Amino acid sequence: MRYESGMNGKEYKPQDYPLPYVVEDIRQWPIYKLTENKQNFIDEVRLRVREKLKARFASEKSLRNELANVLYQERIRLTEKPWKADPPDERQFWNGLKSKLIKLEQVEDNSTLNEEALLDEIINRYVNEIVGDFKPGAFGIARTILPQFFGRILSAAPGKWFKTVAGNMRTIHEKIPITGDIEKIRHLATKGTVVVVPTHFSNMDSIMVGWILNEMGLPAFTYGAGLNLFSIKILSHFMSRLGAYKVDRRKKNGVYLETLKMYSTVALQRGAHSIFFPGGTRSRSGQIETKLKLGLLGTAVEAQKLHYMNFPVETAPKIFVVPCIINYHFVLEAHALINDYLKETGKERFYKENDEYSTSFRLVRFIFKFFSASSSLSVSFGEVMDVLGNKVDDEGNSYNHLGQNINVKNYFITNGELKTDEQRDAEYTKILGERIVDNYHRFNVVLTSHLVCFTFFELLRRKYGGYDLFTLLRTPSDEVSIPYAEVVESVGRVKEKLKEMNELKEVLISPELRWNVDKIIDHGMRNINMYHSLSPLTKNGDYMGSEDLKLLYYYHNRLEGYGLEKAI
Amino acid sequence: MSANRPVGVIGAGSFGSAIANLLAENQEVLLYERNIETREQLNRERKVKGFDLHPNIRLSDSLEQIASSCYLIFPAVPSQFFKNMIIDFSPYLRPDHIMIHTTKGLHCEFDIDKADAKTIRLKEIKTMSELILQETGIVRVGSIAGPNLALELMDKQPAATVVASRFDEVIREGVAALKSDRFQVYGTRDILGIELTGVLKNYVAIAAGAMSGLGFGENARALLITRGMAEMIYIGKALGADKRSFLGMAGIGDLIATCSSPKSRNFTVGYRIAKGEKLEDIVASLGEVAEGIRTLKIGKLIVEHTGVNAPLLQTIYKVIFEGLPMERAVKFLMRYPVSADAEFLSL
Numbered sequence: 001m002r003y004e005s006g007m008n009g010k011e012y013k014p015q016d017y018p019l020p021y022v023v024e025d026i027r028q029w030p031i032y033k034l035t036e037n038k039q040n041f042i043d044e045v046r047l048r049v050r051e052k053l054k055a056r057f058a059s060e061k062s063l064r065n066e067l068a069n070v071l072y073q074e075r076i077r078l079t080e081k082p083w084k085a086d087p088p089d090e091r092q093f094w095n096g097l098k099s100k101l102i103k104l105e106q107v108e109d110n111s112t113l114n115e116e117a118l119l120d121e122i123i124n125r126y127v128n129e130i131v132g133d134f135k136p137g138a139f140g141i142a143r144t145i146l147p148q149f150f151g152r153i154l155s156a157a158p159g160k161w162f163k164t165v166a167g168n169m170r171t172i173h174e175k176i177p178i179t180g181d182i183e184k185i186r187h188l189a190t191k192g193t194v195v196v197v198p199t200h201f202s203n204m205d206s207i208m209v210g211w212i213l214n215e216m217g218l219p220a221f222t223y224g225a226g227l228n229l230f231s232i233k234i235l236s237h238f239m240s241r242l243g244a245y246k247v248d249r250r251k252k253n254g255v256y257l258e259t260l261k262m263y264s265t266v267a268l269q270r271g272a273h274s275i276f277f278p279g280g281t282r283s284r285s286g287q288i289e290t291k292l293k294l295g296l297l298g299t300a301v302e303a304q305k306l307h308y309m310n311f312p313v314e315t316a317p318k319i320f321v322v323p324c325i326i327n328y329h330f331v332l333e334a335h336a337l338i339n340d341y342l343k344e345t346g347k348e349r350f351y352k353e354n355d356e357y358s359t360s361f362r363l364v365r366f367i368f369k370f371f372s373a374s375s376s377l378s379v380s381f382g383e384v385m386d387v388l389g390n391k392v393d394d395e396g397n398s399y400n401h402l403g404q405n406i407n408v409k410n411y412f413i414t415n416g417e418l419k420t421d422e423q424r425d426a427e428y429t430k431i432l433g434e435r436i437v438d439n440y441h442r443f444n445v446v447l448t449s450h451l452v453c454f455t456f457f458e459l460l461r462r463k464y465g466g467y468d469l470f471t472l473l474r475t476p477s478d479e480v481s482i483p484y485a486e487v488v489e490s491v492g493r494v495k496e497k498l499k500e501m502n503e504l505k506e507v508l509i510s511p512e513l514r515w516n517v518d519k520i521i522d523h524g525m526r527n528i529n530m531y532h533s534l535s536p537l538t539k540n541g542d543y544m545g546s547e548d549l550k551l552l553y554y555y556h557n558r559l560e561g562y563g564l565e566k567a568i
Numbered sequence: 569m570s571a572n573r574p575v576g577v578i579g580a581g582s583f584g585s586a587i588a589n590l591l592a593e594n595q596e597v598l599l600y601e602r603n604i605e606t607r608e609q610l611n612r613e614r615k616v617k618g619f620d621l622h623p624n625i626r627l628s629d630s631l632e633q634i635a636s637s638c639y640l641i642f643p644a645v646p647s648q649f650f651k652n653m654i655i656d657f658s659p660y661l662r663p664d665h666i667m668i669h670t671t672k673g674l675h676c677e678f679d680i681d682k683a684d685a686k687t688i689r690l691k692e693i694k695t696m697s698e699l700i701l702q703e704t705g706i707v708r709v710g711s712i713a714g715p716n717l718a719l720e721l722m723d724k725q726p727a728a729t730v731v732a733s734r735f736d737e738v739i740r741e742g743v744a745a746l747k748s749d750r751f752q753v754y755g756t757r758d759i760l761g762i763e764l765t766g767v768l769k770n771y772v773a774i775a776a777g778a779m780s781g782l783g784f785g786e787n788a789r790a791l792l793i794t795r796g797m798a799e800m801i802y803i804g805k806a807l808g809a810d811k812r813s814f815l816g817m818a819g820i821g822d823l824i825a826t827c828s829s830p831k832s833r834n835f836t837v838g839y840r841i842a843k844g845e846k847l848e849d850i851v852a853s854l855g856e857v858a859e860g861i862r863t864l865k866i867g868k869l870i871v872e873h874t875g876v877n878a879p880l881l882q883t884i885y886k887v888i889f890e891g892l893p894m895e896r897a898v899k900f901l902m903r904y905p906v907s908a909d910a911e912f913l914s915l
Contacts, residue, residue, distance in 0.1 A: 388663075388707070400705045402658065410664035411707065414737055415573070415639050423736045424708075431707065 012182055014173035019217035022186050026136045029219035030193070030271035031243050035134040041266065042127050049123050049262045053255065054116065063115040064104065070122060070253045071098055077250050085230045093125060119255070126259040130245050132222060138241035139220060173215070179445070179508065180381025182216055184394055185322055188384060189218050191396050192318035193271050195300050196221065197436055199289055199324070200277040202331045209275055209324060210242070212379050222267055223275035224260075224296065243272075249281075261299050268303035268319060276300075278436060282333070284341035286557035288325075288440045292433040294426065301425050301432065304387040308409045309418055316409070318396050321389075321432065323382035323439035327558075329449045329527035338554035342473070378447065380508060382439030388428055389435025441561065445508045446498055448524035450558045452537060455491045456482065456544060457556035458565050473549050481543040490568045492517045497567035507562065528555060574598045575745050576638035578653060580606060580627070581856060584644030585616040586721035587670055591642070592622035593748050598637055600628045602653075619722035635660030640668070640741055642712075643696075646857040647673025650696055651703070658704045668710035668731060668742050669696045672766035673859045680865045685872035690807065693866060695763040710738040711759050712746075713766035713818035715825030717832060721751075728752035730818045732762035754817055761813030764804045769823045770860035771867055772796035773834035775884045776827035780835070781842025782894055792880075793820075793827050798912045799878050803867065806874040811915050834860035841887065842894050864888060879904050 012019065026032055034041055057063040074094050078086075097118065104113055188194060198209050206223060213221055224247035230236040240246075245267075247260065268274060280293035300319050307316040331337070383391050386408050390398040398406040411428065412418050459482045464472050495517065501507045512523050529535040534548040536555060546552045574596035577588040588599045601607040607627050614621040628634055634641060635657070645653045650671055661667075676683070677692035694702065697709045710733030721727060731742035731753055739755035747753045756762060775796065779788050797820055801811045813819055826832040830839065837858045840850045851861070868885050871878040883901055886892035 402703070402705065404659070404705050406663060406705055408663075410662050413664040414666070414741070416664075419737075421737050427734055428707075 012178070014177070017173045017178075018215040019182075019186070021217045021219070022190050023219055026139070026219075029134075030273065031134045031220050031222055032136065034222075034267060034270050034272050035132075038131070038133070041270065042131060045127050045259070045262050045266050046120070046123050048266065049127075049255075049259050050116070050120060052262070053119060053123075053258060060115055063119065064101070066254065067097075067101060067115060067118055067122070070255050071101060073253045074251070081250050083228060083250075085227050085236075087129075097121065122255055123259055126256055127263065130247070130260060130263050132239075132243055132245035133241050134220060134222075134243045135241040138238060142238055142242060143214070176212070176377055176379060178212060178216070178379050178381075180322075180324075180443070181384065182381070184384055185381060186217060187394060188320050188392070188396050189273060192320055193268055193303075194218070194221075194273045195268070195319060195321045196273075196275045196324050197278045197297070197321060198275065199326055199440055200279040200282050201286070201326065201328060202282060202333060204328075204332060205277070205282075205326055206275070208326060208377075208379070213275075219273060221273045221275045224264075257295065261295060261302075264296055264299040265303050265306070268299060269306055271317065278433065282337060284337050284344065285560075286331075286334070286338060286341075286554035287560045288437075288444060288558065290437055290561065292436060294429045294433055297433060297436075298426060298429040301387045301428050304408065305412045305418075305420070305425065308412055313407065313409050318392075318408070319387050320392060320396065321385045321387060321436070323385075323436050323443065325380045325382065325440055325444050326377060327380070327445050327447055327450075328377045329447055329524075330531040331554075332531075334532070334551055334554050338550050341554075342470070342550065378445040378510060380443045380445050382436075382443040385432075385435060385439075387432060389432045442506055443508055444558075445510055446513060446559065447510050447527070448512045448520050449528040450524075450555060451494060451498070451513065452487075452491060452521050452524035453528065453552055453555035454559040454564060455494050455568060456487060456537060456546070457552050458568050459487065459490055460546075460549075462568070469553075473553060475549065477545065477547050477549060480549065481540075481545040484539060484542050484544050487544050488517050488521065491521060494564055494567050495520065497564060501562070573639050574626070574637055576600065576628075576634040576641040578631075578634070578641065578643040578657070579645040580610055580616075581644060581646075582617060582718040582722075583670060583716070584642075585610075585621065586716070586718040587642055587644055587746075588625050589619075589622045589722060590748065590751055591745055592624035594745055595624070597622070597625045598628045598634055599625050600631060600634050602629075604629075616722065617719060619719075631657045632660045635662075635665065639664060640666050640745055642668050642670055643700075644670045647671050647675055647696065647859060647862060648857065651675055651699060654700060654703045661704045661706050663705055663707055665706050666708045666710070666738050666741055667700055667704075667706050668712055668733070668738065669700065670712050671696045672713060672763075672770060673862060674767055674866050675699050676866060680862065680869065683869055685869045688869055688873055690870070690873065693807075693870065695760065695767075697759055697763060708735050708738050709733065709759075710735070710742055711763050711766075712742065713762050713822060714754075715817065715821045717825055717829055719831050724750055726750045726752075728754065728817055728821070730754045730756055730762055730813075730816060732756045732759040732813075732818075734759060756813060756816070758810060758813045760807075761804065761809040761811075762818045764807060764809045765800060765814045765816075765819040766822060767859070767863055768800040768803055768867065769796075769819070769826060770834050770858075770863040771881055771884060772800065772823060773826035773832055774838035774841075774858075774860045774864065774888065775880060777830075777832075777835035777838025777840075778842040778884070778887065778894060779838075779898075780830075781839040782898070789827060793823055796827075796880055797823055799880050801912045801915060802876050803871060803874075803878060803881070805915055806876045807870065811912060833858040837861065837888075838884075847888060861888070 023029060057066050071094065078091055078094065100113060100118055104115065107113065185194065196209065196213065198205055206225060210221065220243050222243040222245060225239055225244040227246045227248040230239065230246060245263065264274065276296045278292040278297050279289035283289055300321060304319045386392055386398045388408060388411055390400050390406055392398050398408050400406050460472065460480055463482065495513055498507060498509055498513060502509045512520060525537045525539065528537060532548065532551055536546055536548050536552040538545045538547055575591050577584050577591065577597060577599045580599050580601035584599065588597045591597045601610065607629060610621065611627050643653065675694045675696065678688060697711050700706060700709050710731055712729050712731050714729035716727055716729055728751065731739050733739050734757055743753045743755060772792065776789060776792055779792055797814060801814045804814060805811065826835060829835060833854060833856060836854065837850055837860060841847065864885050867881050871881055879901060883897045887894060887897050
């Protein structure tokens with residue numbers, strides 16, 4: 001299945017996947033080399049964080065204050081948010097640090113004990129906690145298991161009992177169309193370091209992206225996974241061997257954040273292809289990310305600058321940023337996410353209803369339905385860019401928005417000299433972020449369910465114009481309805497608008513959007529209702545309604561920001 | 569600061585020459601002038617409006633030469649010519665150039681004489697820094713604005729300005745290149761605020777000239793400046809700017825200078841209108857461009873598009889373009905209902 005993307009390059013068909021690895025020998029993969037020299041890597045991260053923080057907290061006193069600050073925050077975390085994934089000696093370590101810090105304030109002679117040593121201890125602990133691993137053995141197992149796992153699910157779906165595993169893989173790729181300039185991404189992965197920046201809607205995302213990149217024949221990527229996921233044994237076993245490093249979102253102290261950023265910077269400098277979720281956490285509203293977290297993204301800019309400092313411009317390795325948009329007809333956690341969002345925006349105006357269900361049962365049901373749905377999702381890659389968001393050609397040369405050939409090194413030059421300037425680079429990261437968000441919108445693939453949910457909710461909004469959002473969402477679902485004929489007309493108009501925007505390369509549309517409106521509505525309804533127990537979209541005779549307005553709103557939000565409401 | 573390389577200035581008008589003279593105290597300056605006659609005359613006489621051109625200034629006829637010789641460039645070109653200049657310049661510019669413009673005007677992607685306020689899009693109205701970003705590969709862009717009447721700068725009188733950029737680096741470079749014993753340079757990251765306040769003060773200056781032309785004194789001028797600034801803040805807010813910069817050197821500072829000085833072109837336009845001259849004649853005899861005329865036209869489109877309440881702008885527009893007698897304009901404004909004092913501070 002192919003979407004009109006307007007991009008050049010070789011197009012792969014579903015049966016072509018998995019593509020051959022661009023680098024055949026796993027031992028030549030950057031991530032393999034990185035873990036082969038793991039101790040050396042850890043030492044470099046440690047040393048460089050220490051130098052950076054020493055420069056920032058130049059006096060003994062300011063460093064001591066920072067240490068006390070870290071200790072204070074860590075002790076709060078220990079009592080308020082303890083996790084199963086925390087190491088058993090956590091409390092002991094911080095208590096020990098506390099006594100040392102107290103001693104430091106009392107003792108005059110600091111020959112054996114000093115602030116720097118304590119800083120070192122903390123950094124050391126953090127790096128060793130964060131660091132990931134890559135084991136070809138585990139990678140091989142995962143590679144064999146995953147297709148079988150997906151295959152099993154598929155063969156369990158009605159009518160697919162006798163398919164072979166290979167046949168099933170083909171079905172998967174028919175169901176998960178991948179669009180974008182795949183060949184270019186493959187080629188550039190051999191010329192430089194690739195940073196994939198996906199949208200984030202579901203916990204499925206990291207597995208999905210990792211798997212897709214593997215199917216594309218790219219060397220394994222490293223990525224930050226939430227520390228909480230590591231408390232699930234089997235997940236932890238594989239993730240920690242497949243290049244995932246641990247990110248603890250509870251730790252917000254400066255030493256931890258610097259260590260994490262340095263980890264990513266050094267990994268990039270050593271050529272490790274990386275996945276960042278620049279939205280930070282999953283989108284709560286269901287809307288495409290418009291504001292990005294710039295911390296990890298900034299390490300791409302930093303690593304590129306350091307390449308120019310360490311290598312002559314002709315041989316300096318280049319870092320390529322590739323936006324990736326994952327679109328699901330339905331999202332596993334939709335219910336919880338939209339409730340979070342409404343709680344956040346509505347504050348006390350919104351009464352949260354309880355929705356308790358067995359998570360594991362839901363998960364199994366989700367995975368089952370996910371792969372048996374006629375077309376569950378799409379994965380779309382945007383333009384390959386440099387760290388300033390300029391487009392690059394097939395060979396990785398940068399071109400600005402005017403098509404002028406650009407030497408990226410020049411962005412880091414002031415008065416003829418390569419200079420370090422954190423504020424400047426932070427602004428560059430913002431510019432990169434803007435380009436990524438722009439790509440998210442332009443390479444977003446509109447699915448039938450999004451179109452129908454968007455249009456239907458906007459019609460409700462119009463009909464109940466006097467209500468504010470929260471009142472509308474609280475309206476009993478049996479009271480809201482729109483004549484089906486009216487929905488058909490509006491969906492038709494929005495569809496036409498989307499097709500126009502597609503021509504102008506402002507958005508991508510799934511092939512089903514070329515069908516007639518009745519079929520589109522039917523397809524959208526079937527797909528979105530497949531998973532949720534209360535249907536966001538219902539049809540009773542000549543009327544359309546909804547059993548769950550919050551979910552309807554969540555899926556509607558996916559097309560927010562395109563100005564489509566004017567087309568209705 | 570650029571120790572080895574000269575700093576570039578684009579445009580040898582009175583402000584371009586004044587800024588070149590300031591820069592020349594700290595380093596070599598390459599001054600680009602497109603017009604052959606002006607350039608040759610300057611080369612020959614080395615004088616602008618009776619003031620000497622600094623010996624550190626060399627004239628240039630080539631944008632390519634400016635781009636290859638300078639890292640830091642100050643365009644000083646009226647807004648109506650800015651786009652053509654920057655398009656010509658663009659092929660030679662690189663991301664290691666830093667550009668700090670000095671133009672207090674706006675660019676419109678549409679014809680301002682034919683546009684309909686209802687159908688324009690605010691995105692099509694651009695500040696000069698936005699135009700530079702759009703038309704070149706430069707990213708490090710800044711703007712300067714402040715009470716900087718060209719002739720007083722040429723006369724080496726004390727003054728101050730503000731350099732604005734989202735990049736601290738650009739502010740640092742700008743300050744280092746411009747600062748001297750007679751020129752203080754402030755910095756801010758609020759470039760949109762600085763650009764808009766510099767532009768919007770133009771029409772208030774026309775009004776000030778008109779008041780002066782009617783023979784009104786200081787009370788009337790103070791009233792005009794204070795409420796003019798409030799109105800500028802409201803319009804700026806509608807365009808996404810914060811009020812802060814309007815209360816600083818480039819806002820109230822510039823407003824006081826231009827509204828008090830017959831040396832300002834905008835002021836002169838208002839003054840002569842009040843004396844009964846025709847706009848065409850004034851424009852013809854001024855020789856140079858009064859940005860205020862364009863600001864009025866664009867400003868009217870903006871306030872009508874956004875619905876901002878701007879009685880002063882609307883009234884002065886009618887006086888300049890629709891022949892509303894000054895006396896009636898003043899009467900209208902004086903009868904205009906007023907609210908609490910300094911209410912804009914809570915915006």
